[in-house]
Amino acid sequence: ISSAASSIATASATDKANDLAAVQGTAAYQSLTSDQQAEITSAISNAGSTASSYASTIASDVSSMSTALSSLTGTTTTSSGDSSSLASLQTSISGIASSANALLPVASSTVSSMQANIANVNSVLVNQLSPGAIQVASGVSTAQSTLATGASALSTGLSTYTGAVSTIASGAQTLDANSSSLMTGFSTLQSGTSALNTGAQQLATGGNTLTNGLTSLSTNLSTLSNSLNKANQQLSLVSVNSDNAKMVSAPLKEKKTDKDKVDTNGVGMAPYMISVSLMVVALSTNVIFAKSLTGRNFTSRFDWAKNKLLINGIITTMAAIVLYIAIRFVGVEPNHPLSTFGMILLAAWTLMALVTALVGWDDRYGAFASMILLLLQLGASAGTYPIELSPKFFKIIQPFLPMSYSVSGLRQTISMTGQISDQVRMLFIFLLIFVVVGIIIYRPKYENE
Structure with a gap:
């Protein structure tokens, strides 16, 4: 009986744990709030x-009966050991009888109580546990149905959410792609606005200037009209004969003065x-x-x-005279004739x-070196162009x-002021x-050379 009561208590606890685990393992249970769970x-x-309480009561009663039986067994053993003494045996039998008389009502009461507890356990199992299990099953079914409905709604919501996220991502990409154009357009708009403001200010300034100009024009037109009237009155007093016309057409006479006397290009090239x-x-x-000779x-x-002084000197002097006569003959008129001849001779x-x-x-x-x-x-004497236009060499x-000084000296005597002191020196x-x-460097030549 004690073992059965323990089994009932254990089975009840196990069933409760299994039912609780089964319910907690469902998706419907997990989808509930913490208060509902x-x-x-x-x-x-x-x-x-x-049921657990009645099983505990049965186990307690069985324990009491076991204790009583243990006491009865001890008494019987003591009586068997003292069989030598009849008085003791009779006393023991009397004790056993009184113990049995005392124990039987307790045992009977205990058995009756056990039967009642078993009946109560059965009633509890039938009346309480079964409806609870049915209620749990119904709740689980309802939770599963609710969970399925919620899962379907969740799936639909997830699809909608996924589509919305895709749309948002596409829109974000489009926005990111067009953000530079948007910023460029905004900058252009700002620049255009600034230019528009500047243009409006310039237009306003120009309008003011135009207004002032029109005012000045009106004033000047009035002045011009008055001046024309005065001029008309004065012109009516002027005689317009041929002498006056000539005076007006040619009020000045032009006179040319060429200090350098360089009439032609030949005069400029003559020194060179x-x-x-x-x-x-x-x-x-x-x-x-x-x-x-x-x-x-x-x-x-x-x-x-x-010999060279005589021959070359005569030829040189004659060449200078002929050359001077030739340039005078072709039309070159030096500003300083004597200085020009002296410069040619030197x-x-x-x-x-x-x-x-x-x-x-x-x-x-020697001829080659000459x-x-x-x-x-020819390149360094500045005869055609200023030396500043020639290469650095x-x-x-x-x-x-020496030709550099002869060219510059002749240019001074022919066409300029005649300042030739540096050139002569x-x-x-x-x-x-x-x-x-x-x-010093002369080398005599011999007949066989």
Whole structure:
């Protein structure tokens, strides 16, 4: 009986735990709120409390009966051990009888109480546990139905949510793609607004200026009208004969004064070409008269110097005279005629001394060096254009070439003020240097050369 009561209590507790776990495992239960879940859990947990109570009572009664039987068994054993004494046996039997008489009513009462408790347990199981289980099953079914409906609604809502999220994402991408255009348009709108404001201000300013101008125009037109009336009155007093017309048409006479007297391009190029001509005269003279007039070689250095001074000097002087007459004949009118002739003569002697010194050193190489110097002086003498327009090389060598000073000196005497002191000084220095160097570097030629 005690074992059955324990089994009933254990089974009741197990059933409650299983029912509670089954209900808690359903989706309907999990979809409920925490208060609803607590209410269902409490209902299931308290459904079998009466059966457990009766099972506990039965177990307690069985324990009491077991204790009484144990006492009876101990008494019987004691009586069997003392069989030698009849008095003791009788006393024990009397004790057993009284114990049995005392125990039987208790046992009977206990059995009756146990039967009543079993009946109560059965009644509780039938009347309370079964309706609770049915109620739980109904609640589970209702929860499942509600859960299915909620799941369907949730699925529909998720589909709608997914579509809305996709639409939002597409719209966000479109917004992001067009944000730069929107900002550009906004910036353009701001710039246009600023330009519009500026234009409106300019228009307002222009309107004010126009108003002021119209006012001034009206005033000036009135003044012009008055002035024209006065002019008309004054013109009526003026005589318009031929003399007055000539005076009005030609009030001034034009007079031209050319201080530099450069009428043509030839006048401007004359200093340059005169210097080139003198250099050519020096080259040709030294090539033609390389030896003495008799055709023999010079006997000494001083013999060479004396002969060259005589022959080349005469040719140089004659060339200067002929050249001066020629330029006057072609129409060049120097501002300073004597200075011009003197400059031509000095330049001729200087260039003749240069070429004579080189040819006296060596006939072939000296003549070649003279040609090279002529070419260098053509570029560095500033005869056609200012030296500032020439390459840097010619600017560097210009001060060291005699033709530079002859060109600038002749330009002063022919067309300008005649300030030639610097040019004359430099040409004299070049002349002395060339004469001295020519005597030093001269190499005598022999008949077999």
